[in-house]
Amino acid sequence: MKIGIADTTFARYDMAKTAADELRRWMSASIQRYTVPGIKDLPVASKKLIEESGCDIVMALGMPGSKPIDKQCAHEASTGLIRAQLMTNRHIIEVFVYEDEASSDKELARLADARTREHAQNVYRLLNNRLTPDAGKGKREGFADEEPVDF
């Protein structure tokens, strides 16, 4: 197994280091890291990791700012990440942490760390087809899970 990690210089936390650290807790995969300037550079970076470096799956890590233009950038990046997946038939797990999801720098770092770790676990479980036991369980990455509902 080869796992790609694409990250940015724009982000304010080294999410790639966290991702690699967490992945190594669950599996002994080869990890390839590729850093680009911003989130809009992540789609092609992820596709190159898959097609040129032979990665089986990619984590695309980014931290969009809080201005309207940043949200539009994130929308464009997400759309591109989905398109890249459809072109390669490989998963690219998007881990985006919006600056305005946290009310302080400390909280932002904590959120980035937690969300990245939980998505690294998702990568491991997805590769091994182990997510179905949690299907419909209200799982949230980085925040507390929601309660499942019933009637």
Place this chain on the structure above:
Amino acid sequence: MKIGIADTTFARYDMAKTAADELRRWMSASIQRYTVPGIKDLPVASKKLIEESGCDIVMALGMPGSKPIDKQCAHEASTGLIRAQLMTNRHIIEVFVYEDEASSDKELARLADARTREHAQNVYRLLNNRLTPDAGKGKREGFADEEPVDF
């Protein structure tokens, strides 16, 4: 016939179980289930179900949250699901239930169950070319139908 069901750990109701249960009421198809973290992972999951697992049609089940970012995610996922269909010439029936469509947890579960069942029936009828009798009839999945109009 092989039917794919793609679902998420983000959702708060096990819509895939409902879908499989309802499908079995109408047909004896082979069902393949594939669980991913969130709705943005559904497009490639659905495409893999079609191209790698040989499914003839896919149900893509998700429950977007109520925040603006969740609606944007749903928009990106929907766009990707349409693209995946165009790339494969296969239908992917999107069954999304927005958390803010219901005013209580119980109602949310009920809505998710009802919409999933009605779309499972759509899958059966679509595969057998039996939807034309209801064309233009104001059909709604999960809520009461609308009245057809005339002049």
Place this chain on the structure above:
Amino acid sequence: MKIGIADTTFARYDMAKTAADELRRWMSASIQRYTVPGIKDLPVASKKLIEESGCDIVMALGMPGSKPIDKQCAHEASTGLIRAQLMTNRHIIEVFVYEDEASSDKELARLADARTREHAQNVYRLLNNRLTPDAGKGKREGFADEEPVDF
């Protein structure tokens, strides 16, 4: 000539019947009808009509609801219809009637009927390269035309 008509069970008026009726007033084409649940299913349905049923052109008929989510669905469907056209080099004439374009059920039915008929005429004229005489003339389908402008 083979003309595809894709329509939905969501719509509240049988636009496909109107379309076929009007087309037959102008030409003796073979008509293939394909009904799907909602407008987001129209792009792949139209592409299948072109690629699998050999249609030369398709009319994609839908009636988006009046809620914000319905408008987003229409946007996604329209984007998909354009993509399907670019993938096939065939025209897909989108005929969408928004529920909130009319102030009563009667008016909605009348509008759906009129717009569908005028677009069926467009299909005939487009296939025969006869639209240029009306270029720049402010044509509107379903409502009164606008005046051309000059200086």
Place this chain on the structure above:
Amino acid sequence: MKIGIADTTFARYDMAKTAADELRRWMSASIQRYTVPGIKDLPVASKKLIEESGCDIVMALGMPGSKPIDKQCAHEASTGLIRAQLMTNRHIIEVFVYEDEASSDKELARLADARTREHAQNVYRLLNNRLTPDAGKGKREGFADEEPVDF
């Protein structure tokens, strides 16, 4: 050189006639005109002009209305025009005049005429690689140019 002109019956000014008139002032190209109902039909029309009629470049002319739905249509059309360019490696120069850019019918006609002419000149200069002398000069089509800035 063969130049395609795609226009609509929805527009309220015969922009194609203006485009052809202006193009002939600068070059002796063969011109192919193709009229469709509305701006959302322009992407595939432009692609057909390139791929089926052998055009080297296309002008896509349209006049979106002033309602929100018209702006969304324009957004979808523009997205499709860019996609068509990427699929063909040919330029499609979009000339859209929004009805609400002008405060009177006369002004709207004047704007449509002026913008079309200036973009026809762009087509000529783009084909001959002559736009670089105006790079960064604040050029505007149809309105007065902006001043370049410096520090």
Place this chain on the structure above:
Amino acid sequence: MKIGIADTTFARYDMAKTAADELRRWMSASIQRYTVPGIKDLPVASKKLIEESGCDIVMALGMPGSKPIDKQCAHEASTGLIRAQLMTNRHIIEVFVYEDEASSDKELARLADARTREHAQNVYRLLNNRLTPDAGKGKREGFADEEPVDF
């Protein structure tokens, strides 16, 4: 190494000259410049620079205006630039400066110059795989960097 620079006549500052000047400070690459009318023409221009002129990477330079329609154009252009990258597996570094990011003409020119230079440095470092040391460091192009966060 061959670097493409795509720019526009719409911009109010000669960002391409700045880009070439800065690139030459770091590397001795061959530079190919291609000027188009506006930002929506940049995606196909960039793709042509890659596929027809053999560029290894492209800088796409533009200066969107401050009106809502300009922001929509920028969104469409960005989406197209990402799509072009995915079709070619080459990076296209988007350098967009929004007119309303600056409060005076002088500041706008300064911002365009600074952002272009910093992105030219990104191009050099990206080509040489040297961006990882700055990953997660809150880098901003044209404005002061943000502080990294920790917990």
